[in-house]
Amino acid sequence: MAFTSHMAQALAEARAAADRGEVPVGAVLVAPGGRVAAAAGNRTREMSDPTAHAEILAIRAACAQAGSERLPGHTLWVTLEPCPMCAAAIAAARIEVLYYGASDPRMGGVAHGARVFDHPQCHHRPHIYDGIGAAESRRLLQDFFAQRR
Ligand SMILES: [Zn+2]
Numbered sequence: 001m002a003f004t005s006h007m008a009q010a011l012a013e014a015r016a017a018a019d020r021g022e023v024p025v026g027a028v029l030v031a032p033g034g035r036v037a038a039a040a041g042n043r044t045r046e047m048s049d050p051t052a053h054a055e056i057l058a059i060r061a062a063c064a065q066a067g068s069e070r071l072p073g074h075t076l077w078v079t080l081e082p083c084p085m086c087a088a089a090i091a092a093a094r095i096e097v098l099y100y101g102a103s104d105p106r107m108g109g110v111a112h113g114a115r116v117f118d119h120p121q122c123h124h125r126p127h128i129y130d131g132i133g134a135a136e137s138r139r140l141l142q143d144f145f146a147q148r149r
Contacts, residue, residue, distance in 0.1 A: 006030055006077040007101060007133040009039060013054060014079045014140050017041030024140040025080045027054035029062045029095075032073035037062040054078065055086035059093050070094045079137040081130065084109030087116035091124045098126040101137035 006028040013026025022042040031037040040057035044050055055078055062071055075097040076090060081104040088109075090098060100110070109116045110128065117125040 004034060005099075005132065006036065006075075007079070007099065009036070010054075010077045010079050010101070011133055011136055011140070013039050013041040014137065017043070017054070018140060018144050021045060024144050025054045025078065027058040027079070028077040029058045029071070030075040030077070031062070031071075037065060037071075037074065051085065053083065053086050055082055056089055059089055059095075063093065072096065075099065076126075077132075079133065080104050080141070081108035081110050081112065083107050084114040084116050087114070088122075090126060091117065091122050094124050095126050097129070099129045099132050101131070101133040102141065103130060103134070 010026040010028045014024040017026060018024035022045055026041045028036060029038045038058040038061035040054045040061065042054050043052040043057060055076065062074065063069055071093045074095050076095050077099045079101040081100050081102065082090060103111055105112050111130065116122055
């Protein structure tokens with residue numbers, strides 16, 4: 001199976017989130033075999049739900065489809081370093097590989113802050129590749145927050 005990057009689609013979800021007035025973060029979940037199982041952008045404002053991060057929405061949709069609380073063999077593409085909540089959900093779902101774009105020193109929970117996957121309590125650590133599409137992801141976030149000032 002050829003390797004395909006899904007970061008472009010995740011960035012498109014982030015752009016769509018910005019158009020809805022949401023912090024531009026996008027996520028794409030890919031099933032084993034390469035089918036896109038779910039794609040989502042942030043909807044915390046729209047849903048009045050602080051947990052409606054792109055990653056959580058994608059994981060919920062893919063789990064509902066799969067009829068399972070776990071997504072073994074799945075790959076998650078996210079435009080921004082996941083926060084601690086999302087990192088915990090990624091571990092709980094047993095997602096195999098995590099690709100993310102920009103690092104997030106302020107809210108991130110993978111390489112910063114809580115470093116969820118490095119905890120002894122964390123029972124599942126995905127393979128992690130960072131910095132993919134990071135420049136575009138950062139630009140979307142900077143534009144978004146510049147407009148709100
Ligand atoms: Zn999150």
